[in-house]
Amino acid sequence: MKERARILVVGGGYVGMYTALRLQRRLKRELGRGEAEITVVTPDPYMTYQPFLPEAAAGAISPRHVVVPLRRVLDRCRVVIGEATAVDHAARTATVRTPATEEEGTEGSRIEYDELVLAPGSVARTLPIPGLADHAIGFKTVEEAIGLRNHVLEQMDIASSTRDPAVRDAALTFVFVGGGYAGVEALGELEDMARYATRYYHNVRPEDMKWILVEASDRILPEVGEEMGRYTVTELRRRNIDVRLETRLDSCADRVAVLSDGSRFPTRTVVWTAGVKPHPVLAATDLPLNERGRLRCTAELAVTGAPHAWAAGDAAAVPDVTAGEEGRECAPNAQHALRQARVLGDNVVHSLRGEPLETYAHKYAGSVASLGLHKGVAQVYGRKLKGYPAWLMHRTYHLSRVPTFNRKARVAAEWTLAGLFKREIVSLGSLEHPRAEFELAAGGKPSHDPPHNPKGSS
Numbered sequence: 001m002k003e004r005a006r007i008l009v010v011g012g013g014y015v016g017m018y019t020a021l022r023l024q025r026r027l028k029r030e031l032g033r034g035e036a037e038i039t040v041v042t043p044d045p046y047m048t049y050q051p052f053l054p055e056a057a058a059g060a061i062s063p064r065h066v067v068v069p070l071r072r073v074l075d076r077c078r079v080v081i082g083e084a085t086a087v088d089h090a091a092r093t094a095t096v097r098t099p100a101t102e103e104e105g106t107e108g109s110r111i112e113y114d115e116l117v118l119a120p121g122s123v124a125r126t127l128p129i130p131g132l133a134d135h136a137i138g139f140k141t142v143e144e145a146i147g148l149r150n151h152v153l154e155q156m157d158i159a160s161s162t163r164d165p166a167v168r169d170a171a172l173t174f175v176f177v178g179g180g181y182a183g184v185e186a187l188g189e190l191e192d193m194a195r196y197a198t199r200y201y202h203n204v205r206p207e208d209m210k211w212i213l214v215e216a217s218d219r220i221l222p223e224v225g226e227e228m229g230r231y232t233v234t235e236l237r238r239r240n241i242d243v244r245l246e247t248r249l250d251s252c253a254d255r256v257a258v259l260s261d262g263s264r265f266p267t268r269t270v271v272w273t274a275g276v277k278p279h280p281v282l283a284a285t286d287l288p289l290n291e292r293g294r295l296r297c298t299a300e301l302a303v304t305g306a307p308h309a310w311a312a313g314d315a316a317a318v319p320d321v322t323a324g325e326e327g328r329e330c331a332p333n334a335q336h337a338l339r340q341a342r343v344l345g346d347n348v349v350h351s352l353r354g355e356p357l358e359t360y361a362h363k364y365a366g367s368v369a370s371l372g373l374h375k376g377v378a379q380v381y382g383r384k385l386k387g388y389p390a391w392l393m394h395r396t397y398h399l400s401r402v403p404t405f406n407r408k409a410r411v412a413a414e415w416t417l418a419g420l421f422k423r424e425i426v427s428l429g430s431l432e433h434p435r436a437e438f439e440l441a442a443g444g445k446p447s448h449d450p451p452h453n454p455k456g457s458s
Contacts (some may be wrong), residue, residue, distance in 0.1 A: 005036045008094060008113035009077075010084045010281070012042025012070050014337040015119035015313035015344070017403070022345025023263050024076040031076050036352075038077040038415070039111060041084050041096050045070055051334065051398045051413070053182075054370060057145040058189035059424045065410045066142050068403045080111070087285040089116060115308050115348055118287070119341075120279035120296060122314035122332070124272065131253030136270040138181050146428075150273065152190055153197065153427035157267055160201050164171050170266040173210040175257045177249045177405040178273035181219030184232065186271060188215055191241060192344055192372030197425040212242045214249055215261060216274070221377065223333075228377045231386055235371060246368050276332075278315055290317045294332075300357040301344045310348060312340035312360075322363040336362060338401065367396040 030036040045101045046067035097108040155171040176187045176287035219229045248260040257265045278293040288296045293319040296304040303309035313334040330336045343360045366380035376391035
């Protein structure tokens with residue numbers, strides 16, 4: 001490289017972390033000589049391995065083992081905790097809002113770069129449904145997963161201690177909206193956990209609980225194929241889970257879930273997993289977007305018509321060259337994201353060194369999904385599996401994909417111990433408001449709705 005290269009990576013998820021990891025390995029000598037600099041801007045100091053969120057919610061894996069600390073893994077990169085709010089690629093600058101921005105009284109700092117990697121991921125796609133913002137919870141972060149676990153156990157405590165049948169019924173009704181991976185796996189794991197927990201409640205039985213899955217289309221888990229999708233519906237219904245296909249959530253105001261088929265369910269739990277949309281920062285750039293708000297990219301993972309800009313993962317519309325079909329794009333899932341990150345990192349290095357770029361080509365191998373302990377479905381390279389074999393494949397695959405040997409060993413150890421001892425059913429809901437008891441003791445009024453923390457912890 002003839003000049004010092006400043007590389008900015010926006011996002012610390014799958015693509016962001018793996019691209020930065022690839023870059024720091026490929027540019028090891030250049031980083032040591034000061035000829036290159038890698039900056040990673042991310043809202044959190046860790047990468048969340050999202051396929052393990054359902055097991056973390058069920059208590060099978062410790063929350064700290066679902067995340068990978070970025071500063072430890074990316075030890076040759078500069079990690080900036082903050083959020084990119086705008087990108088001016090023509091001027092090669094990005095505006096970043098950090099935790100210190102409000103204290104400093106500024107709108108954010110500017111970071112200059114030579115090469116840009118945009119990998120901010122996606123955010124939950126919500127609809128203007130009455131009561132959704134007030135009462136629902138998502139399932140994209142480790143905080144949401146643990147908060148949902150605590151909430152479910154808390155509802156069982158409420159049901160066990162009340163004499164009001166209406167309060168009890170609402171507490172034991174759990175509505176999940178969205179029949180994709182997140183919704184089905186979260187529902188399967190949490191129902192399994194709650195069913196196990198009932199053995200420790202003297203007046204709550206598994207049949208007292210109502211678990212409802214609402215899906216707007218005519219099938220669930222489309223990634224595993226139509227046959228395995230039908231099997232999943234049958235398996236869930238066999239567990240007394242109410243699966244409502246071609247049904248929408250019309251309202252959840254006043255803690256009543258109203259469905260498009262006219263059903264009404266008083267409930268204190270609505271979990272929203274009905275899809276995702278590109279991160280809002282993409283709309284605040286001068287880069288080309290497609291009709292879905294994703295960056296238009298080439299098969300080399302370069303942003304179309306924008307030299308020195310790169311993208312992959314949920315934020316990018318990458319042509320699928322293996323599909324044999326014009327206009328076909330790679331699905332925005334982890335399987336593609338992990339592989340795209342490696343090619344993206346290599347292509348940035350190739351570009352800096354004036355070498356030919358690589359084309360991203362990966363034929364979709366299939367999908368695996370967990371439906372609870374020892375239960376799952378899978379379709380891999382055309383082979384269909386269900387039950388225990390699919391569940392075992394799910395665990396084996398994701399154990400091989402979770403980053404760092406440290407995390408692999410810890411997760412494997414936890415699974416081994418979980419097979420030897422009873423499952424934990426402790427709710428630590430007070431972790432979400434750690435100052436509440438002290439505020440009350442000091443004569444104040446504890447706040448349960450902190451205004452400046454979107455994660456929900458005070």
